[in-house]
Amino acid sequence: MGAVLLNSLGLFVIILIGYLTKRFNVLRKADGSIISKIVVNVTLPAAIIVNLQALEVKNQLLLLIVAGVSLNVVVILIGHVLSKKQEREEQEFLMYGVSGYNIGNFAIPFVQSFMPQAIPILSFFDIGNSIMLAGGSNVVIEGLTGSNEERPSTKKVLSRLGHSVPFLCYLIMLFLRMLDVELPAAFFQLAQPIANANTFLSMFMIGLFLELRLPRKDLVLVGRILAIKYGAGLLLGLSFLLLPLPSMIKIVLCLVSVGPITTFGVINSVAAGMRAEVVGFTSSLSFLISLALMTSLLLFL
Secondary structure (H helix, E strand, O other), X not given: OXXXXXXXXXXXXXXXXXXXXXXXXXXXHHHHHHHHHHHHHHHHHHHHHHHOOOXXXXXXXXXXXXXXXXXXXXXXXXXXXXXXXXOHHHHHHHHHHHOOOOHHHHHHHHHHHHOHHHHHHHHHHHHHHHHHHHHHHHHHHHHHHOOOOOOOOHHHHHHHHHOOHHHHHHHHHHHHHHOOOOOOHHHHHHHHHHHHHHHHHHHHHHHHHOOOOOXXXXXXXXXXXXXHHHHHHHHHHHHHHOOOOOHHHHHHHHHHHOOOOOHHHHHHHHHOOOOHHHHHHHHHHHHHHHHHHHHXXXXXX
């Protein structure tokens, strides 16, 4: 228990350092975009490659790809049912807020610091999740809300996936491991220091992006969004515990269920007409809540 709390405290301190460097004008929020590009295109792919080097491809893991798609649809439907009485902008904000699982920027850095042996499980789940984040969720949400916005075509979804370095690393490593191809040990030794930097840079980036100021009149909306998101997440987590699954898969599914709002959720909510400051504050608060909830789950699972 002490090790989990200390590790989690370390992650929080990194987020706090990132936030304070922005508050004291050492760095700017815009610098977070540069770090984000480094994480997505360099350190996260390295972490994926290193942690999948000894992957054994099993049917249960392949089913996690399907779970990554289907669970996105489930939470979108929950958001739709619970937001029917809201205006369209708020309804789409809620549905984008609860949909998607923040794997690359949060779950992988978090799990990497606690139990790196769970990264393969996260990776398979994120293959399906990435399909939804690349446009699948837009199609479902806009279909449910009757939005007139142009829906992403299959070509556009495939183009987004084809330009996603982490997604391509998932597929390449999956393909290599299915063929039982072994890459040279020196290759992984070179990638290891880069992979080790992923947790720090990801958490530091979150600190730079934190926005903790919001007019009081919007707090009720933010509270409702977060209550539905984490209420649904905890219920899903409880249902996973009751399923006849390996314990590691149960733990991973529980953790991702209470993860923070995704970057795509933020972008799509603003595109749907929700005010950027409300979306930014909600997203920032979700990172802090998720850190506390995921730590608590690790303590008790």
